[in-house]
Amino acid sequence: MFKRNLTAAAVALTLAGPVLAQDADLAKIREEIRQMKEADEQRMQALEKRLKEAEAKAGKAEQSAAKAETAAAGSASRGGENAFNPAVSLILQGTYANTSQDPNTFQITGFVPSGGEVGPPKRGFGLSETELTLSANIDPYFRGVATVALTPENETEVEEAYFQTLALSRGFTLKGGRFLSGIGYQNEIHQHAWDFQDAPLPYKAFLGGALKQDGVQLRWVAPTPVFFELGAEFSSGDQYPGSDRNKNGVGGSSIFGHIGGDIGPSYAWRTGLSYLKFSPLDRSYEDVDSLGGAVTNTFTGTSKLWIVDGVLKWAPNGNASHTNFKLQGEYFRLQQDGNLTYDDTAGSAVFGSIADSFNTDQSGWYAQGVWQFMPSWRVAYRYDTLRYGTVSNGIVNNALGPTAADFPVLANHNPTRNTLMFDWNPSEFSRLRLQFASDNSRIGATDNQVFLQYIYSLGAHGAHKF
Amino acid sequence: MNWLKYLLAALLPAFAVPAVAALNIFACEPEWGALAKELGGDKTSIYVATTALQDPHRIEARPSLIARARTADLVVCTGAELEIGWMPLVQTQSGNPKIQAGQPGYFEAASQLALIEIPQRVDRSMGDVHAAGNPHVHLDPSNIAKVAAALAERMVQLDPGETVHYRASARAFLERWQQASARWEKEGTPLKGMAIVVYHKNMSYLVGSACGKWARSSPSRDCRRRQRT
Numbered sequence: 001m002f003k004r005n006l007t008a009a010a011v012a013l014t015l016a017g018p019v020l021a022q023d024a025d026l027a028k029i030r031e032e033i034r035q036m037k038e039a040d041e042q043r044m045q046a047l048e049k050r051l052k053e054a055e056a057k058a059g060k061a062e063q064s065a066a067k068a069e070t071a072a073a074g075s076a077s078r079g080g081e082n083a084f085n086p087a088v089s090l091i092l093q094g095t096y097a098n099t100s101q102d103p104n105t106f107q108i109t110g111f112v113p114s115g116g117e118v119g120p121p122k123r124g125f126g127l128s129e130t131e132l133t134l135s136a137n138i139d140p141y142f143r144g145v146a147t148v149a150l151t152p153e154n155e156t157e158v159e160e161a162y163f164q165t166l167a168l169s170r171g172f173t174l175k176g177g178r179f180l181s182g183i184g185y186q187n188e189i190h191q192h193a194w195d196f197q198d199a200p201l202p203y204k205a206f207l208g209g210a211l212k213q214d215g216v217q218l219r220w221v222a223p224t225p226v227f228f229e230l231g232a233e234f235s236s237g238d239q240y241p242g243s244d245r246n247k248n249g250v251g252g253s254s255i256f257g258h259i260g261g262d263i264g265p266s267y268a269w270r271t272g273l274s275y276l277k278f279s280p281l282d283r284s285y286e287d288v289d290s291l292g293g294a295v296t297n298t299f300t301g302t303s304k305l306w307i308v309d310g311v312l313k314w315a316p317n318g319n320a321s322h323t324n325f326k327l328q329g330e331y332f333r334l335q336q337d338g339n340l341t342y343d344d345t346a347g348s349a350v351f352g353s354i355a356d357s358f359n360t361d362q363s364g365w366y367a368q369g370v371w372q373f374m375p376s377w378r379v380a381y382r383y384d385t386l387r388y389g390t391v392s393n394g395i396v397n398n399a400l401g402p403t404a405a406d407f408p409v410l411a412n413h414n415p416t417r418n419t420l421m422f423d424w425n426p427s428e429f430s431r432l433r434l435q436f437a438s439d440n441s442r443i444g445a446t447d448n449q450v451f452l453q454y455i456y457s458l459g460a461h462g463a464h465k466f
Numbered sequence: 467m468n469w470l471k472y473l474l475a476a477l478l479p480a481f482a483v484p485a486v487a488a489l490n491i492f493a494c495e496p497e498w499g500a501l502a503k504e505l506g507g508d509k510t511s512i513y514v515a516t517t518a519l520q521d522p523h524r525i526e527a528r529p530s531l532i533a534r535a536r537t538a539d540l541v542v543c544t545g546a547e548l549e550i551g552w553m554p555l556v557q558t559q560s561g562n563p564k565i566q567a568g569q570p571g572y573f574e575a576a577s578q579l580a581l582i583e584i585p586q587r588v589d590r591s592m593g594d595v596h597a598a599g600n601p602h603v604h605l606d607p608s609n610i611a612k613v614a615a616a617l618a619e620r621m622v623q624l625d626p627g628e629t630v631h632y633r634a635s636a637r638a639f640l641e642r643w644q645q646a647s648a649r650w651e652k653e654g655t656p657l658k659g660m661a662i663v664v665y666h667k668n669m670s671y672l673v674g675s676a677c678g679k680w681a682r683s684s685p686s687r688d689c690r691r692r693q694r695t
Contacts, residue, residue, distance in 0.1 A: 260529025
């Protein structure tokens with residue numbers, strides 16, 4: 001436009017050429033052209049300035065929009081008194097059970113009762129424990145976790161309540177409170193994450209399901225490419241195979257070590273050795289004598305448990321989404337040395353209270369394989385067996401009165417069990433399981449069990465324990 | 467007892483402590499491992515926790531990850547809850563105070579970026595959605611540039627002795643990345659406006675956040691989701 005104006009003016013001047021303009025007119029025209037030029041330039045500059053400002057604003061708008069997005073995302077979890085709420089998750093589970101034997105008569109014959117909830121679930125529809133877990137970092141130094149189980153009998157049980165250090169260096173972690181012991185492999189896995197509805201027989205017989213320690217645990221991870229950890233626990237020792245002792249000092253201790261690693265991209269393994277030593281004082285269990293009267297047997301001595309554990313996991317190229325396989329097994333050996341007191345004063349009152357030495361050397365193992373053959377579907381098989389081994393009951397051997405028939409729980413028997421399981425996992429948070437078992441825990445009776453179980457998890461995303 | 471000597475000799479290499487490089491980096495996904503390699507070069511020793519053939523949502527805190535995290539100086543992950551199933555467990559079990567949440571040794575790429583597809587409302591009925599936004603950030607070239615700059619500065623913070631090297635590598639990388647990005651944009655112009663079908667929502671950053679509708683046959687199975695853009 002500027003050029004056109006100038007050209008127009010120039011043409012006008014040229015056409016008016018022969019007519020001699022007066023000097024004043026010429027000067028006036030020159031002045032006008034100069035003013036037009038200036039005005040055009042000013043307009044151009046103003047336009048350019050406005051364009052630059054607009055671009056800058058657009059850039060800023062983009063940035064602030066991006067910031068607003070992140071701020072909006074952040075504000076959902078930021079600010080207010082709820083900002084530091086712990087992660088909360090709730091497990092809902094229940095079982096429909098069909099058993100050929102009465103669950104109330106369940107016993108693992110040949111083995112001192114472990115007192116845990118180790119029997120099959122009640123027949124028919126039954127609610128299992130509802131587990132509430134809260135966890136959070138407490139400060140840069142500590143983390144806290146609590147798992148509370150609400151039982152169908154309307155009791156509240158503290159499964160785990162512990163703190164854990166975050167800031168110890170050199171590979172150390174200290175845990176304190178109540179926690180699942182780090183011995184073995186399955187002991188540290190919560191019940192709702194098990195691959196079967198129930199615990200393996202060795203866990204039921206030797207640890208009452210799973211061992212919880214009230215005490216401290218120190219763990220050390222070696223700075224090596226192969227995973228190597230050592231752990232030691234000192235506790236009150238009042239869970240089976242220990243007892244509540246009312247004594248100063250350490251009631252039970254354990255030490256364990258695990259080694260693990262990868263074999264290529266598809267295999268991961270871990271194996272370990274654990275040793276547990278408890279010193280039960282007046283640990284008692286109830287039994288029935290040969291006349292049907294109630295008997296209380298009390299053991300005082302030492303219980304030493306060895307566990308060898310191993311797990312191998314396979315997934316094609318390490319991707320467990322579609323298919324994967326897990327093989328796990330553990331071998332247990334329990335040795336108890338001490339004195340047993342037989343007391344039938346509350347029942348038949350034939351012998352009163354008799355005590356003598358009591359030594360056992362028993363073992364057991366289980367092996368299970370779980371195969372996810374397509375996304376969401378798994379099948380698993382487990383074999384458990386317990387070896388009666390040697391049970392040296394001084395009261396019977398030294399003919400002090402009661403005979404072997406007065407210790408029916410300790411009858412010579414090698415329990416075995418076969419279990420087959422199918423489960424459907426529509427997502428990571430829901431599971432429906434159908435389980436069949438043929439259980440020879442009781443002497444002379446086989447329990448054929450069918451369970452249908454549901455397990456649902458709400459709230460915070462759980463951790464994928466190995 | 468000769469067999470014991472041979473056994474120890476055979477086992478000892480397995481326990482050999484890795485050669486000390488200035489910075490031990492544990493990368494959660496291969497893209498961050500590759501980026502850290504570009505920025506760190508031979509001043510860093512990098513372990514990548516997952517491969518491109520593995521779904522990072524399904525990884526477990528297996529022993530080899532815990533062992534490698536134990537000796538890491540810097541952990542580089544995506545964040546935005548992509549590794550929520552396993553990384554927190556690896557952190558707490560590693561016995562390594564440097565890589566805990568909130569420490570400089572823990573670097574989340576998603577924290578450096580503006581995420582897209584942040585859900586208005588989060589509910590598991592929508593499937594396993596990510597509350598902070600789409601975590602598959604590495605497919606947008608401009609995101610890589612931003613993360614590279616931030617990661618280089620974090621490396622400088624943790625290993626100040628090699629500041630010059632990290633900053634120079636970052637500058638060189640960003641220059642090459644700029645040129646490559648321009649080239650890719652040019653090569654991608656014929657694809658503009660094309661409709662595509664994707665297997666999972668991880669392609670959003672690559673194709674731009676202006677995506678079309680989801681066609682869902684089942685809310686919880688991401689393999690049946692379709693995205694057209």
